[in-house]
Amino acid sequence: xxxxxxxxxxxxVYAITFLFAVTLNxxxxxxxxxxxxxxxxxxxxxxAPGEKEILIKFYEELYGLNEPLWRQFVNFWxxxxxxxxxxxxxxxxxVWDLIRHALPYDIAILLPAIALSWLVGNWxxxxxxxxxxxxxxxxxxxxxxxxxxxxxxxxxxxxxxxVKAGWLPYQGAYDPSLLPSFSWEFIKSFISHWILPFLSLFxxxxxxxxxxxxxxxxxxxxxDYVRYLEALGASEKLMxxxxxxxxxxxxxxGLALQLGLMVAGxxxxxxxxxxxxxxxxxxxxxxxxxxxxxxxAFLMVVVSVLAxxxxxxxxxxxxxxxxxxxxxxx
Amino acid sequence: MKRHLAVALVxxxxxSLWSFASVRAEDFPRNETIYTANSAPPASANPFQxxxxxxxxxxxxxxxxxxxxxxxxxxxxxxxxxxxIDSTTYEVKLREGTxxxxxxxxxxxxxxxxxxxYEKLGLKKFEGLSEIKVVDDRxxxxxxxxxxxxxxxxxxxxxxxxIPKHIFENxxxxxxxxxxxxxxxxxxxxxxxxxxLKEVVEQQKSILERNEDWWGAKYFNKPAAKYIIQLYVxxxxxxxxxxxxxxxxxATYYLDIAxxxxxxxxxxxxxxxxxxxxxxxxxxxxxxxxxxxMNMPAFRKAIAMAINPEQIVQQGPISAVPDQTPLGPIxxxxxxxxxxxxxxxxxxWKYGDLxxxxxxxxxxxxxxxxxxxxxxxxxKPVELHFVTCSGCSDWxxxxxxxxxxxxPLGIKVVIDxxxxxxxxxxxxNSGDFDLALHWAGTFKPDPYSxxxxxxxxxxxxxxxxxxxxxYHNERVNELLQKLAxxxxxxxxxxxxxxxxxxxxxxxxxxxxxxxxxxxxxxxxYWKNWPNEKNPYGVPIFWPGFGTWGTALAMLGVQxxxxxxxxxxxxxxxxxxxGGGGSTCGPAALILLAAVPLLLRRRR
Numbered sequence: 001x002x003x004x005x006x007x008x009x010x011x012x013v014y015a016i017t018f019l020f021a022v023t024l025n026x027x028x029x030x031x032x033x034x035x036x037x038x039x040x041x042x043x044x045x046x047x048a049p050g051e052k053e054i055l056i057k058f059y060e061e062l063y064g065l066n067e068p069l070w071r072q073f074v075n076f077w078x079x080x081x082x083x084x085x086x087x088x089x090x091x092x093x094x095v096w097d098l099i100r101h102a103l104p105y106d107i108a109i110l111l112p113a114i115a116l117s118w119l120v121g122n123w124x125x126x127x128x129x130x131x132x133x134x135x136x137x138x139x140x141x142x143x144x145x146x147x148x149x150x151x152x153x154x155x156x157x158x159x160x161x162x163v164k165a166g167w168l169p170y171q172g173a174y175d176p177s178l179l180p181s182f183s184w185e186f187i188k189s190f191i192s193h194w195i196l197p198f199l200s201l202f203x204x205x206x207x208x209x210x211x212x213x214x215x216x217x218x219x220x221x222x223x224d225y226v227r228y229l230e231a232l233g234a235s236e237k238l239m240x241x242x243x244x245x246x247x248x249x250x251x252x253x254g255l256a257l258q259l260g261l262m263v264a265g266x267x268x269x270x271x272x273x274x275x276x277x278x279x280x281x282x283x284x285x286x287x288x289x290x291x292x293x294x295x296x297a298f299l300m301v302v303v304s305v306l307a308x309x310x311x312x313x314x315x316x317x318x319x320x321x322x323x324x325x326x327x328x329x330x
Numbered sequence: 331m332k333r334h335l336a337v338a339l340v341x342x343x344x345x346s347l348w349s350f351a352s353v354r355a356e357d358f359p360r361n362e363t364i365y366t367a368n369s370a371p372p373a374s375a376n377p378f379q380x381x382x383x384x385x386x387x388x389x390x391x392x393x394x395x396x397x398x399x400x401x402x403x404x405x406x407x408x409x410x411x412x413x414x415i416d417s418t419t420y421e422v423k424l425r426e427g428t429x430x431x432x433x434x435x436x437x438x439x440x441x442x443x444x445x446x447x448y449e450k451l452g453l454k455k456f457e458g459l460s461e462i463k464v465v466d467d468r469x470x471x472x473x474x475x476x477x478x479x480x481x482x483x484x485x486x487x488x489x490x491x492x493i494p495k496h497i498f499e500n501x502x503x504x505x506x507x508x509x510x511x512x513x514x515x516x517x518x519x520x521x522x523x524x525x526x527l528k529e530v531v532e533q534q535k536s537i538l539e540r541n542e543d544w545w546g547a548k549y550f551n552k553p554a555a556k557y558i559i560q561l562y563v564x565x566x567x568x569x570x571x572x573x574x575x576x577x578x579x580x581a582t583y584y585l586d587i588a589x590x591x592x593x594x595x596x597x598x599x600x601x602x603x604x605x606x607x608x609x610x611x612x613x614x615x616x617x618x619x620x621x622x623x624m625n626m627p628a629f630r631k632a633i634a635m636a637i638n639p640e641q642i643v644q645q646g647p648i649s650a651v652p653d654q655t656p657l658g659p660i661x662x663x664x665x666x667x668x669x670x671x672x673x674x675x676x677x678x679w680k681y682g683d684l685x686x687x688x689x690x691x692x693x694x695x696x697x698x699x700x701x702x703x704x705x706x707x708x709x710k711p712v713e714l715h716f717v718t719c720s721g722c723s724d725w726x727x728x729x730x731x732x733x734x735x736x737x738p739l740g741i742k743v744v745i746d747x748x749x750x751x752x753x754x755x756x757x758x759n760s761g762d763f764d765l766a767l768h769w770a771g772t773f774k775p776d777p778y779s780x781x782x783x784x785x786x787x788x789x790x791x792x793x794x795x796x797x798x799x800x801y802h803n804e805r806v807n808e809l810l811q812k813l814a815x816x817x818x819x820x821x822x823x824x825x826x827x828x829x830x831x832x833x834x835x836x837x838x839x840x841x842x843x844x845x846x847x848x849x850x851x852x853x854x855y856w857k858n859w860p861n862e863k864n865p866y867g868v869p870i871f872w873p874g875f876g877t878w879g880t881a882l883a884m885l886g887v888q889x890x891x892x893x894x895x896x897x898x899x900x901x902x903x904x905x906x907x908g909g910g911g912s913t914c915g916p917a918a919l920i921l922l923a924a925v926p927l928l929l930r931r932r933r
Contacts, residue, residue, distance in 0.1 A: 033752045039751045042751070044874070045770075046874065047795070048482050049479075049779055049786075050455075052795055057452065061452065062508070091370075091373035091533075092379050092510070093374040102533055163571070172534075176365065179529060274568060284370075
């Protein structure tokens, strides 16, 4: 079995997963009890006598919700292949537009936070795995970071650094008096608004990466091949290098999953810092039963998680000799 | 690889420095900008679906008339006048010089086109309207085939936005339904109003810019604010912080005004004492009039008498004591005309009158026979289920007080809670409740709509939108029909008098407190916000209420300080978030510049 066959099999599995996941995304919001259109009209206070029925009809036709469920399902797939994710019930705007405008903010916060915390966390974890004394002092801190409620930590940052000390802005993505543009003022404002939410994520994530790495390193350093190296009189550096290479593998998987989930945004971060990412969209969509926005946002999540996993499957074939042999010799 | 990264970062720095020299960021001088906010982010400027931008209706697109919801008066806007010239023809004359923002004249053709367009989209149906005749450039006649409903017609006068024919006739109506009119489509958003849509930054803010060439400047004051920026502020806490710092000028959030005033004396609301917020419409306690014993008006009246609104109002800072009619404070003008006070004296009841309430129940034969403190009706204890939603803390609280007030009367009230749509509204709509609170029937712009919503009933499907208790009285239907058909105010008053009298005698529901809408403004940069003494505008800053008087409020606001001559002084822009923003920007950039160095060292 060659690499091409491996690729073909993986692609097939991913395609099936994709179909299944997207169908589920479509179905689940619709299984929620209640009718979003009626809820929407119900909250519309300024209606004249008799206007309610007209509006219900208008919206049901607009969203195609008057058609039988199977027909809606077909329409959904047809639209999807035309690149149309539908029209949001809540925001009254095309779902794709909403996602497109929100996604950059998620990436701006989460990509650096995930990548840097992964690098730093692994580095600190690896040191902890090797050095007992350092381990004794650092691990409690890591456990504390990883297990404390994120909301609470973010609020502390907002309160002490943002409100009390007034060092950094703590809400929004940039100053309300600015428009996004490629100007000095905007970049300055954007960066200063970016620091706190970034820090909140970065600091919390370091903890879990470090714990994972530390445990893996300890496990690997106890493994037979390290013992063997030790018996051969290999240098400490060589042993650590081998152990590290093995220990990093699960961490790579974890990184890929985290990056894949990036499009879902960090809901808590966005709520606390009022940061305009997809997390807030998703929350609002769920609260108001916005079928179209929900399924659109989840579609992005599914696609990116699958893509991340797919890439990892490929990358594994290169970095992990065991995977490589499994298909070259299988 | 790392060298490339370093080069890229340095390039980015240089480019940003260069852009600092050439392009300045958008500048909205603080003293020329009104900041408002909404808890739903702006995304769509579609005028037909309300969008979620405050002022698309009223400030960008205009109606024939504006409604002042706080006084229920219509203010001629694009129209110079509108009147019934006979019982089936309504004539509208446009003001002289009405003009679109692109310079073209706004004519009677546009009015005809707009009304037809709403029907074409399926958003409105003008019952009985057979023809719209353009008499001349400024005159339109709406011809009805039968007797029109004058009240519903009045509502169309301020809810139909006049749109430019020369733009919309080239657009596919099917596509218009889902257009957001942002980005490239903004060019189609040509209104006639005092403001143009400058920009919608999706999910974050919308910016309206003054239309310097507004036709209305001749008739109304030119608006004082050059920009109106609507921010997305999702929580009350954030809004409170922003008001304290002067970063928000006006909004609709639940804030503790008394507390805010202590910290920032510039904060104002509708009233200058408790409850501060504008009392708008009564919240009524519905009876399920189809169930025993609530099908007896006397029983309902006994409960109404046992209720003491004073106690309910004392529990919360956001309500006021109602009178016995469903016409709230906003209908004061109508109430004076129909002499509501006298009618209440003659036919009404006294709140908190436990003794008389007991007498009525005794007379009805609803007595406590087994001595457990609860009266029995037909051998069964009277136990009423008060249905509400679990998130509606104000209603739950009021429900508990009502339960306590009815206990000495010998009536047990059980409170049932559930979620809004699937439990509460579903129970109300299907009539599966005994008691419930709601304001849906009273939040209406005219007395006809209030009575129609609360009391009209033909059958299960043909009934008033908020007649949850299924109250049914043929005389009411008859009166409503007559009331709908007459533009003559003397006749209207006669019918309204009788309707009020029936309401007081039959008690389909009881007003238990007056609901307020949240409203707070800051006078640091802008003054003359509408208030109780000067109700020229409506303090509701929600999207979709522009033509209900929000636009009037925005147009009436005046700068607090004399405008400075240098309009684009950089001191005008404030950093919302305190001094930190300015000092940390450069620091962050130095950090950023250090990244390549750090990367280099690791190599």
